Amino acid sequence: MNTAVVVFPGSNCEHDVVYALETLGGSADLVWHRDTDLSGYDSVVLPGGFAHGDYLRTGAIARFSPVMGEVNRLAAAGAPVLGICNGFQVLCEAGLLPGVLLQNRDLKFICRPIHLRVESTDSILTRAARVGDVLEIPLNSYEGNYTASADEIASIETGGYVPLRYSSSTGTVDTDSNPNGSTNNIAAVSKSNVAGIMPHPERAIEEILGSADGRVLLESFLQSRVAVNV
């Protein structure tokens, strides 16, 4: 069984994702956004980039790409569906995850390694990690400021849907360690078998790239695949 890595016009991290998944023992194919048959795939990644140029709002047009019908079907069938960066924005627009990603608090494009603290291991991103682990992963976004209504934030927090928060290198979660203004330092949201993460684990899987801390997140994703009836 294979992971489908969706390519929208404007995606630009799809090859990194395929490389990372294959390096970690998975197998993955690139799938064009007009494809309407993902039978044979047991998991999906929506990679980073600028799908449809980010026109209107990030993810606003991508959510209507023909492939999204299949992404919804796989999500409903229990297959792990992971959105990274722009893919996270698409999942929010598609209503598969709550909330929205606004421009960064300081209106700067952020492109640097940041730290994440593992808050919960009950997610397709962190099941192989340990609570309290601090991971160093690159962040690369302008619209990374996670926001939702007060009611939604309350339900996200009480539901335990936050597997990762922005932190200092020692694991302190506060305003100083919040790179983009995300509510409660939320860096990833995970609901059942669907998750979105703003930083790029696929760019941190080998020490030669500066960090291999992304491995545990993508290994968690690969381990989350189950025999789904697709």
Added chain:
Amino acid sequence: MADTRTVTVTIRRRPSISDPQGATVARALRDLGHEVTDVRIDKTIELQVPDGDVETIRARVAEMCDRLLANPVMEDYEILVSS
């Protein structure tokens, strides 16, 4: 043109949603010596649609807003059908 009508949609961030772009522009205006307490930057979308009953047009454009043009998590919209 008689057979089309102009519809103007204004999309605004909800008051509870921060607008860092607006806040930056407000600061810049204050730096220039203007008295400004708040700035919000909105989006305006102008559509040409087939002419017809105004309420029907309004309902269709509302559907466009709900499905694609606006995100209800962060935005409200206002529809102005030209007379």
